[in-house]
Amino acid sequence: MNTFEEYLLDNNILDLIKIIEYRKAAKLNFQSLLEYSIDKKIFTPEIIVQTMKLLFQLPVVDLSQIERDSLPFSTLPYELIADLKLLPYKITQSTIDILIANPANTESINIVRFYTNLKVNIIIARYDEIEKIIQQLSSQQNQATLSSSSESVDLSQLSHFETLTENDEPLIRFVNETIQVAIQKKASDIHFEAYEKNCRIRFRQDGILYEFTTLPAPLAQRVAARLKIIAKLDISEKRIPQDGRYKIQLNSNENIDIRVNSCPMLYGEKIVLRLLNSGANTRPINSLGFTEEQEKAFYSAIKKPQGLILVTGPTGSGKTVTLYAALKYLNTIEKNTSTVEDPVEINLDGINQVNVNNKTGLTFASALRAFLRQDPDIMMVGEIRDLETAEIAIKAAQTGHLVLSTLHTNSATEAITRLRNMGIAPYNITSSILLITAQRLARKLCSACKQPYHPTQPIIKKFNFTKKIYKAGQCKQCTHGYMGRLAIHEVLTMNNDLKEIILNDDNTGLINYFQTNCISTLQQRGIETVLEGTTSLEEIYRVISY
Numbered sequence: 001m002n003t004f005e006e007y008l009l010d011n012n013i014l015d016l017i018k019i020i021e022y023r024k025a026a027k028l029n030f031q032s033l034l035e036y037s038i039d040k041k042i043f044t045p046e047i048i049v050q051t052m053k054l055l056f057q058l059p060v061v062d063l064s065q066i067e068r069d070s071l072p073f074s075t076l077p078y079e080l081i082a083d084l085k086l087l088p089y090k091i092t093q094s095t096i097d098i099l100i101a102n103p104a105n106t107e108s109i110n111i112v113r114f115y116t117n118l119k120v121n122i123i124i125a126r127y128d129e130i131e132k133i134i135q136q137l138s139s140q141q142n143q144a145t146l147s148s149s150s151e152s153v154d155l156s157q158l159s160h161f162e163t164l165t166e167n168d169e170p171l172i173r174f175v176n177e178t179i180q181v182a183i184q185k186k187a188s189d190i191h192f193e194a195y196e197k198n199c200r201i202r203f204r205q206d207g208i209l210y211e212f213t214t215l216p217a218p219l220a221q222r223v224a225a226r227l228k229i230i231a232k233l234d235i236s237e238k239r240i241p242q243d244g245r246y247k248i249q250l251n252s253n254e255n256i257d258i259r260v261n262s263c264p265m266l267y268g269e270k271i272v273l274r275l276l277n278s279g280a281n282t283r284p285i286n287s288l289g290f291t292e293e294q295e296k297a298f299y300s301a302i303k304k305p306q307g308l309i310l311v312t313g314p315t316g317s318g319k320t321v322t323l324y325a326a327l328k329y330l331n332t333i334e335k336n337t338s339t340v341e342d343p344v345e346i347n348l349d350g351i352n353q354v355n356v357n358n359k360t361g362l363t364f365a366s367a368l369r370a371f372l373r374q375d376p377d378i379m380m381v382g383e384i385r386d387l388e389t390a391e392i393a394i395k396a397a398q399t400g401h402l403v404l405s406t407l408h409t410n411s412a413t414e415a416i417t418r419l420r421n422m423g424i425a426p427y428n429i430t431s432s433i434l435l436i437t438a439q440r441l442a443r444k445l446c447s448a449c450k451q452p453y454h455p456t457q458p459i460i461k462k463f464n465f466t467k468k469i470y471k472a473g474q475c476k477q478c479t480h481g482y483m484g485r486l487a488i489h490e491v492l493t494m495n496n497d498l499k500e501i502i503l504n505d506d507n508t509g510l511i512n513y514f515q516t517n518c519i520s521t522l523q524q525r526g527i528e529t530v531l532e533g534t535t536s537l538e539e540i541y542r543v544i545s546y
Helices: 003-010 016-028 033-039 045-056 078-084 106-116 127-147 168-184 217-230 292-302 319-330 364-372 387-398 412-422 426-430 457-463 496-503 507-517 522-531 537-543
Strands: 086-091 095-100 119-124 189-194 198-205 208-216 242-251 254-265 268-277 307-312 337-341 352-355 378-381 402-407 433-445 451-453 469-471 482-493
Touching: 003 016, 003 033, 003 045, 016 033, 045 119, 045 127, 078 086, 078 106, 078 127, 078 217, 086 127, 095 106, 106 119, 168 189, 168 208, 168 217, 168 242, 168 268, 189 208, 189 217, 198 217, 208 217, 217 242, 217 254, 217 268, 292 307, 292 319, 292 433, 292 482, 307 319, 307 387, 307 412, 319 337, 319 378, 319 402, 319 433, 337 364, 364 378, 364 387, 378 387, 387 402, 387 412, 387 426, 402 412, 412 426, 412 433, 412 482, 412 507, 426 496, 433 522, 433 537, 469 537, 482 522, 496 507, 522 537
Parallel strands: 095 119, 307 402, 307 433, 337 352, 337 378, 378 402
Antiparallel strands: 086 095, 189 198, 189 268, 198 208, 242 254, 254 268, 433 482, 451 469
């Protein structure tokens, strides 16, 4: 137990049960108990101040008695002040005094030290007074932006970046607006890549990377530092990869969770931002792209009280969306539903969601074991990666629980082969699996600009084309002729014939069975979407092997 917890107990501020409860909640938020208690305002500002004063033997300043304009705000950029939740107090040639509510936050203190190259002296202040001043600064920032639009970076005409080298404010604004544009364009990832002569920025939209803009090479390091500050990474560490995260509030019901990864490269660091809309509404099952027969089989499987349902496909094929559509349908007051994911990508009220944390030993397997001791009905495993997780999931499916999970395989039949290669006995496969669906995501043609396409005679003959098909056009409403994506599925259900093939370890029989009994293979369904005019033959060739 650390000294902060001891102080809370010794002074009867919290009992041990509450401390354990808050400690667990803090862990899920990747915070210490102190950070969590400040963020959630569990204690009054006065209790926090007195606690910090006693624990750290540091001076305290009453901000209500100080003129706000006397603080040297120009020492640190506003974005840094807001991110780190601290204020510059006094500055000399060799030192800077900062006001902070949590002096145990050495990461923020180190960032100030690295940024200013000065010795940092810590002074404690009430968190509510610090927040009040930061909010006032925020209002000033917004007013300045509104009154002087010429100062903002025009992202539609990014070609000259000389102003970014003069001070940090334009650079900070550029990074922020780049992220905002990516969100507006519904990009899933942003890549900041350092090369010898430039820094390239790309967005991944609908599964494809497009170049957004480039910066001069000398700015790459400063952009990387800015992104690492936002994600609370160590900006002085450039030799090893780092992972971080932060959150952007879009509105009262919607957040964008941003996962940040830095990796050393030949000419600097590559930073990749994964944009996750944690407040996004899950899609209903009837909007997932199943055919009528596939949808009927899917509903039949998820309505069963026990068994294993597997969704397979490569990374980025929409497996999580399919699983959450099923969870939303199954989410009722009568069912105890738990998920373990890496990370949780969609928040769903009424479902108990766990983030994998390998550093603390919270793995897929350990979380599944815990679920089995908590009276479960339905469990979702983000991914079956190893034999241990597979064995626990299958055991759960055999003992009265409905289990949903994913595998990284290219087809439904390969999921069976993967489980066998992991070491799962054929009997356990046949007695647990209800249904396997493999899927891909294909870009949808823009209805405003798609154009008729006339394939060659060999292509017409190969696919027996009898209808007009289309190719991508180009207009202002879309991205290179496409807008949005659709899922293409193949569905394999377990029955006695398939069980016999698996038990006999008959690979040839498995392939033959799949070709004749799979409910629309990926290849068949892909051509159907082309004939429907939903996507192009070129796009289907890109995502499905023929």
